[in-house]
Amino acid sequence: MLDSPRFTSASIAVRRDPPTVEDLRSTTVPDDPVQRRDLILIERARSGDLDAFNDLVTLYQDALFALVVRMVPDRDQAADAVQEAFFSAYRNLEAFRGGNVKSWLNRICVNAAMDTQRARKRRPVQPYPELEDEAWQPKAGDETDPERIAIHTERSRALAAAMAHITDDQRTAIVLYDVEGYDYTEIAEMTGVSLGTVKSRIHRGRLALRDLLEDRMELFRG
Amino acid sequence: VADRRSHARHDRFAISAALGGGSLPGTVATCPACGALHADLLAIRDAVRCAWLPTLPRELRLPAVTAERLRPSGWRGFVRAIGSSRDAVTRPLAMSLVGLGLAGLLLTALPTASFSFGSAGAMRQESSTTGDPAPAAGAIGITGQATTPSTGDVDRGLASTNASAPGDERLLALSAVLLASGSTLLIVRRLAAPQVTMR
Numbered sequence: 001m002l003d004s005p006r007f008t009s010a011s012i013a014v015r016r017d018p019p020t021v022e023d024l025r026s027t028t029v030p031d032d033p034v035q036r037r038d039l040i041l042i043e044r045a046r047s048g049d050l051d052a053f054n055d056l057v058t059l060y061q062d063a064l065f066a067l068v069v070r071m072v073p074d075r076d077q078a079a080d081a082v083q084e085a086f087f088s089a090y091r092n093l094e095a096f097r098g099g100n101v102k103s104w105l106n107r108i109c110v111n112a113a114m115d116t117q118r119a120r121k122r123r124p125v126q127p128y129p130e131l132e133d134e135a136w137q138p139k140a141g142d143e144t145d146p147e148r149i150a151i152h153t154e155r156s157r158a159l160a161a162a163m164a165h166i167t168d169d170q171r172t173a174i175v176l177y178d179v180e181g182y183d184y185t186e187i188a189e190m191t192g193v194s195l196g197t198v199k200s201r202i203h204r205g206r207l208a209l210r211d212l213l214e215d216r217m218e219l220f221r222g
Numbered sequence: 223v224a225d226r227r228s229h230a231r232h233d234r235f236a237i238s239a240a241l242g243g244g245s246l247p248g249t250v251a252t253c254p255a256c257g258a259l260h261a262d263l264l265a266i267r268d269a270v271r272c273a274w275l276p277t278l279p280r281e282l283r284l285p286a287v288t289a290e291r292l293r294p295s296g297w298r299g300f301v302r303a304i305g306s307s308r309d310a311v312t313r314p315l316a317m318s319l320v321g322l323g324l325a326g327l328l329l330t331a332l333p334t335a336s337f338s339f340g341s342a343g344a345m346r347q348e349s350s351t352t353g354d355p356a357p358a359a360g361a362i363g364i365t366g367q368a369t370t371p372s373t374g375d376v377d378r379g380l381a382s383t384n385a386s387a388p389g390d391e392r393l394l395a396l397s398a399v400l401l402a403s404g405s406t407l408l409i410v411r412r413l414a415a416p417q418v419t420m421r
Binding site for chain 2: 048050053054057058061062065066069070075076078079082083086087090093152153155156159160163174175177178179184199202203206207209210213214217220221
């Protein structure tokens with residue numbers, strides 16, 4: 001899923017376009033066709049067109065799930081969190097003040113994921129219960145060499161298990177920084193902690209991951 | 223052993239920070255363990271970025287029923303709108319209405335009270351100048367003497383009370399309406415807020 005061109009380009013778009021606060025509706029028409037399309041869909045959804053909102057859901061559900069499932073190591077809970085995020089977005093369509101729709105949805109998803117993490121602390125479950133699930137298999141066509149598929153699968157499982165063992169805060173900070181490309185300040189604002197705390201969580205999390213994976217680093221080299 | 227001891231004193235955080243664009247510590251080049259740590263952190267970061275993830279287990283499109291519940295139309299939409307935390311109008315409006323209503327009620331109540339005390343004093347003064355031994359009706363409870371006022375005094379007091387009644391009644395009615403409106407708005411806000419449920 002992550003190797004697909006759509007997801008890769010979307011991730012890069014988030015990294016290069018920090019969320020803006022100005023209202024683009026009345027002043028400028030964005031040059032980016034993706035943003036223009038998203039704003040049109042939002043406007044139509046605001047006027048009561050459910051299909052327009054569902055088009056947005058279809059466009060972004062995979063990318064948002066990929067973000068949340070890294071933060072919440074349980075497939076069903078991650079899907080629930082993304083669903084909650086879409087509910088929240090739909091309910092608060094009037095609160096969207098222009099800018100990057102994907103960044104807006106990302107932020108809502110991060111909040112939903114953190115809510116889920118807090119709920120998990122109260123009701124702990126087995127992390128990644130579906131590790132042996134077929135869902136972990138790569139999509140057809142992504143890899144053809146069986147040996148590479150096996151290595152990649154094993155690496156993903158080892159990494160997922162290690163990610164499940166670091167703290168929620170560290171995992172969230174690492175995902176937002178290393179995968180989503182947010183900077184320290186944005187992560188501090190999103191998670192409601194200081195800049196120093198964000199840096200500390202990222203560095204401690206990375207070092208903890210390395211300690212957890214030290215014996216299996218041959219999977220990651222080369 | 224010497225390498226391991228010196229490596230323990232090296233700043234591992236600085237090596238991690240270098241992944242985010244910070245300057246690479248010199249120990250990465252000089253200390254083999256620091257060099258290995260840096261290489262491992264890079265490999266892990268790349269693996270986190272391109273790890274295979276579970277696929278989305280279900281479609282997340284909103285059905286029409288859920289959408290209607292999330293953004294209700296008509297009067298339900300109005301109730302939900304005034305119950306939302308973003309609504310910055312109805313709460314101050316409700317508080318103002320309640321405040322005005324209470325103020326109006328106080329204004330209508332205070333002249334009546336001052337009238338009874340004031341008329342009592344006036345009648346007492348009048349009785350002392352005319353030599354009438356009967357004290358005013360309002361003096362009961364203040365003086366502790368249970369005496370009956372003269373018929374003329376009571377008539378005068380009632381007449382002045384009736385003279386101010388129409389204006390007071392209008393103010394009283396207006397105050398009651400304001401108070402009721404404000405209270406109703408507050409209750410509706412209160413009832414509307416918990417109705418916002420996710421599913």
